[in-house]
Amino acid sequence: MLPGVTRSPSNAEREQRWIDAWNDLYEVFGGRASGECLLPDGTLVSFEEAQGFLQRAAYEDDRVRVEAGWALGRRVAVLTRA
16 A cells, blocks of 8 residues: 555445444443434434434444433433544
8 A cells, every 4th residue: 555545444344333333322222222312413313313323424434432421411322423
């Protein structure tokens, strides 16, 4: 590889990132597919909308971290750009 040139992740690597992020999301809610999630822009969305966000982010080569947190007095998954 040439100096200063970075390699794009393979589709398999992107899919693994997506799977890992979804697993983190499920883990925040104790394995249940329900709950609210706070996106990096501050938008509060449903579990399903967060899954879509994580999938798009993986294919756009964005790295997103998923952690438990609080918003409006409720436990949520907080998604931040890594």
